[in-house]
Amino acid sequence: ALKADPKKASEEAFKYVPKGYNPIATGEDELREVQKRVAKFAEKGDLGPFKNGYWGHKTMKFTPEQNLIALSHYLKTLEMQRIAAQMMAIFGGKNPHPQSLTVGGVTCVMDLKDPARLGEYLTKFQELADYVNRAYYADIVMAASAYGKEPSVVQKTNLGNFLTYKTMQTGPNSWLFDACGYIKNHDLTKFYEIDESKITEEATHAWYKNLDTPTHPYDETTEPEYTGYVDGESVDGQGNIVKAKVVNEKGKY
Known part of the structure; x- marks a missing residue:
């Protein structure tokens, strides 16, 4: 400079x-x-x-x-x-x-x-x-x-599918994408609208009663089911039981 x-x-x-x-x-x-x-x-x-x-x-x-x-x-x-x-x-x-x-x-x-x-x-x-x-x-x-x-x-990026939002401006009154949706296979020339009916949630790893199948947020229930920490029954990200000790209130096993 x-x-x-x-x-x-x-x-x-x-x-x-x-x-x-x-x-x-x-x-x-x-x-x-x-x-x-x-x-x-x-x-x-x-x-x-x-x-x-x-x-x-x-x-x-x-x-x-x-x-x-x-x-x-x-x-x-x-x-x-x-x-x-x-x-x-x-x-x-x-x-x-x-x-x-x-x-x-x-x-x-x-x-x-x-x-x-x-x-x-x-x-x-x-x-x-x-x-x-x-x-x-x-x-x-x-x-x-x-x-x-x-x-x-x-x-190209390793991931070719991305969500898009009408937030990235290319000018005072223009946007990279004119609506919300998603792009596929690295193709930035077009986007697809999101079918909100296909959005689902489940509560496998939460202290709530879980339904048998993932459910749309508008249709699900929110029923607390607090069990506390169960020694020896922790679950990892893949849903497998992990043998793990639980820390008590005093921070000791």
């Missing part, structure tokens, strides 16, 4: 943002400032988590300009994560480990009814969403352009 041409990197950043967006934190002057900050940091010699890395390895294919773009976005992300934490704290009370949930309800009811609090949350959300479109999404596209032909990307 320190060897990159900031002007060239600034121009290249426009290649990766969605249509209608301008890149963020990649102006020529901004990138020059990033280089100065990082150079000053590197001169100290204490690189912390960046001390060990596969720097210069042949599989690292980012150009100096792409590295500079990614580095600038990394520093910007440190700033944006603070805003994300503030969003969580508005309704959660603090971040991390929110205090918004209590037994029998939530503690943020009054905040949810307060237009000022909702407006504060919306403003921060819009700022964060703008960052995602102009930096986070752009970096994914940039990485795909550099590593799209890697063996780990183009070669």
Whole structure:
């Protein structure tokens, strides 16, 4: 990144943002400032988590300009994560480990009814969403352009069947899969809908009465049948009886 041409990197950043967006934190002057900050940091010699890395390895294919773009976005992300934490704290009370949930309800009811609090949350959300479109999404596209032909990307996986969900966006209003279902035999060009009637559950390894055959969740019963640990009758993952001692309340056999 320190060897990159900031002007060239600034121009290249426009290649990766969605249509209608301008890149963020990649102006020529901004990138020059990033280089100065990082150079000053590197001169100290204490690189912390960046001390060990596969720097210069042949599989690292980012150009100096792409590295500079990614580095600038990394520093910007440190700033944006603070805003994300503030969003969580508005309704959660603090971040991390929110205090918004209590037994029998939530503690943020009054905040949810307060237009000022909702407006504060919306403003921060819009700022964060703008960052995602102009930096986070752009970096994914940039990485795909550099590593799209890697063996780990183009070669088939050992498992060829996967569940699909309408969650992976390929643009502001488009998705890799337009519905939920599954793909078969590594074929990403089409997906199949899931027949929910074929989904079944059973309770062989649980303290509930088990039906004779696996049953659809809507049709099954939930009847507790707690037996406690039975010494010498533990069951492994294949349903075989395993001779095992049971630990008592004092942690002794």
